Amino acid sequence: MSIYHFLIAPFADYGFLRRALVACIALGIGSGPIGVLLMLRRMSLVGDAMSHAVLPGAAIGFLIAGSLSLPAMGLGGLIAGLSVALLSGLVSRTTPLREDASFASFYLASLALGVLIVSARGSNIDLLHVLFGTILAIDATALYFIGAITSFTVLVLAIIYRPLVIECFDPGFLRAIGGHGSRYHFLFLFLVVLNLVAGFQALGTLMAVGLMMLPAAVAQLWARTLPAMILIAAGTATISGFIGLVISFHLGFASGPTIILTASLIYVVSLAFSPVAAAGGLFPRSHLTG
Amino acid sequence: MTTGVIQLRDVSIAYERHPAVHHLDGAFAPGSMTAVAGPNGAGKSTLLKALVGEISLATGIIDRGALVPTDIGYLPQAAEIDRRFPLTVGETVLMGAWRQAGAFGAISARSVSDARRALGAVGLSDFERRSIASLSAGQFQRVLFARLLLQDAKVILLDEPFTAIDARTTRDLLKIVQGWHREGRTVIAVLHDFEQVRAHFPQTLLLAREPIAWGPTASTMTSANLQRAQEMAEQWDENATICSMQAGRAA
Numbered sequence: 001m002s003i004y005h006f007l008i009a010p011f012a013d014y015g016f017l018r019r020a021l022v023a024c025i026a027l028g029i030g031s032g033p034i035g036v037l038l039m040l041r042r043m044s045l046v047g048d049a050m051s052h053a054v055l056p057g058a059a060i061g062f063l064i065a066g067s068l069s070l071p072a073m074g075l076g077g078l079i080a081g082l083s084v085a086l087l088s089g090l091v092s093r094t095t096p097l098r099e100d101a102s103f104a105s106f107y108l109a110s111l112a113l114g115v116l117i118v119s120a121r122g123s124n125i126d127l128l129h130v131l132f133g134t135i136l137a138i139d140a141t142a143l144y145f146i147g148a149i150t151s152f153t154v155l156v157l158a159i160i161y162r163p164l165v166i167e168c169f170d171p172g173f174l175r176a177i178g179g180h181g182s183r184y185h186f187l188f189l190f191l192v193v194l195n196l197v198a199g200f201q202a203l204g205t206l207m208a209v210g211l212m213m214l215p216a217a218v219a220q221l222w223a224r225t226l227p228a229m230i231l232i233a234a235g236t237a238t239i240s241g242f243i244g245l246v247i248s249f250h251l252g253f254a255s256g257p258t259i260i261l262t263a264s265l266i267y268v269v270s271l272a273f274s275p276v277a278a279a280g281g282l283f284p285r286s287h288l289t290g
Numbered sequence: 291m292t293t294g295v296i297q298l299r300d301v302s303i304a305y306e307r308h309p310a311v312h313h314l315d316g317a318f319a320p321g322s323m324t325a326v327a328g329p330n331g332a333g334k335s336t337l338l339k340a341l342v343g344e345i346s347l348a349t350g351i352i353d354r355g356a357l358v359p360t361d362i363g364y365l366p367q368a369a370e371i372d373r374r375f376p377l378t379v380g381e382t383v384l385m386g387a388w389r390q391a392g393a394f395g396a397i398s399a400r401s402v403s404d405a406r407r408a409l410g411a412v413g414l415s416d417f418e419r420r421s422i423a424s425l426s427a428g429q430f431q432r433v434l435f436a437r438l439l440l441q442d443a444k445v446i447l448l449d450e451p452f453t454a455i456d457a458r459t460t461r462d463l464l465k466i467v468q469g470w471h472r473e474g475r476t477v478i479a480v481l482h483d484f485e486q487v488r489a490h491f492p493q494t495l496l497l498a499r500e501p502i503a504w505g506p507t508a509s510t511m512t513s514a515n516l517q518r519a520q521e522m523a524e525q526w527d528e529n530a531t532i533c534s535m536q537a538g539r540a541a
Contacts (some may be wrong), residue, residue: 040375040376042372159394162391162393162394163393165377166385169371169372169375169382170366170370170385172342172344172364173364173366173385175343175344176342176343176344176359176362176363176364177359177360177362177388177389177441178358178360179393220376224376224421224423225376225377225378225421226376226377229376
């Protein structure tokens with residue numbers, strides 16, 4: 001089989017794969033940078049919690065629309081995710097509970113509620129679709145929806161880049177100069193939820209966060225500056241999407257998990273060969289003279 | 291009201307209703323240079339956080355007069371900042387240009403050259419492209435001082451600026467603090483080293499939750515006062531009753 005047949009022909013022959021590829025590229029460009037910033041804020045697990053928290057909203061949207069309608073499920077997921085984010089933020093600001101602890105409590109409740117709703121009203125197949133995604137079902141509407149979210153994400157990140165980065169690095173400084181840090185914090189959480197919602201038709205609610213955190217981890221291993229990390233994360237997510245789709249097509253695997261496993265593989269390879277990991281000792285190299 | 295005075299009236303700050311700072315009255319005059327000294331747990335850092343408005347007061351008010359947030363430069367304790375964050379030295383210093391550039395404005399060429407000069411002043415010329423992760427604790431503290439220089443603030447608050455910093459860096463940075471004092475800026479620094487306080491700071495606020503003494507360093511840092519501060523700090527009453535001063539005022 002030639003390289004053309006292996007890498008390009010599937011996309012040339014099948015419209016649904018082309019749409020899936022465009023969706024993956026868009027998701028990668030949006031989720032990569034978000035993941036880097038989440039990780040730098042030491043909120044990796046908050047992203048995970050959020051991806052579970054959107055489930056009841058998505059489930060209700062799924063039941064009302066009667067099918068895997070991304071706008072309906074997206075709206076429901078957005079409302080559920082934002083409610084959990086706001087409630088957790090409120091709890092961590094008014095009680096001694098840290099933000100991760102309050103997130104954990106709310107997302108567990110939210111996840112249980114979501115599974116309850118889907119299992120009470122839908123079949124097991126429906127539940128699997130919501131949890132793991134069905135990339136074959138991405139239609140033009142879903143594609144516009146994902147594209148709009150990615151464009152919005154990149155635009156907003158570009159605008160609030162400076163205060164957001166300062167808020168991550170030195171929140172005390174931003175507070176002292178009257179920089180309204182919590183405003184950017186919540187705007188950022190809004191972007192996190194939006195990108196998870198965009199990801200869940202392709203990858204499912206449980207794995208959408210994988211396209212955020214794994215590329216971000218890879219980026220931290222290879223780059224030292226924030227812009228480089230953001231580019232590497234977006235690139236890694238996009239390439240994982242492409243390779244994952246190719247493999248899942250040829251081997252008949254489920255696309256969502258294959259994409260995330262591809263990203264995991266890139267992460268493992270980076271652990272072994274990136275300059276940061278090499279300095280850390282897996283494959284030590286000699287030091288320089290100066 | 292004179293601009294630049296920071297007036298404290300009956301300031302109390304509490305954690306879980308236990309006071310960390312208790313009924314503090316007084317004022318930081320414009321251009322004054324004050325050390326905030328006292329034993330561990332005396333509420334020194336808490337007071338500084340309240341001065342920048344980071345935590346709210348249990349009682350009383352802090353009157354900052356005409357000072358706006360960008361007039362105040364604040365150096366938090368070193369442990370509060372993640373030094374592995376992927377920023378360069380230059381980017382970190384340029385945060386000090388917030389007053390000119392704000393959240394969205396362009397960084398002017400003048401800010402860039404000022405930042406370069408500030409880095410030179412702290413002895414880190416040509417460091418602007420280095421990542422902060424590659425710096426030592428002392429070098430990083432110099433970077434934060436460069437950021438303060440760029441902020442050009444009227445009031446400068448330093449929280450334990452020389453803790454875990456080598457002697458040479460401490461000496462260099464103390465010179466910068468003295469420079470701020472000469473330029474007429476108000477300097478308030480939390481310090482542990484009593485020798486440093488006596489040698490360099492004209493005014494001292496000796497704090498042990500309650501103010502022990504506040505005035506010229508020679509008359510506040512007496513051994514009797516220090517002894518009292520130590521004794522006060524060791525009292526922490528789990529079953530403390532409601533403060534009678536406050537109850538009296540409420541009645």
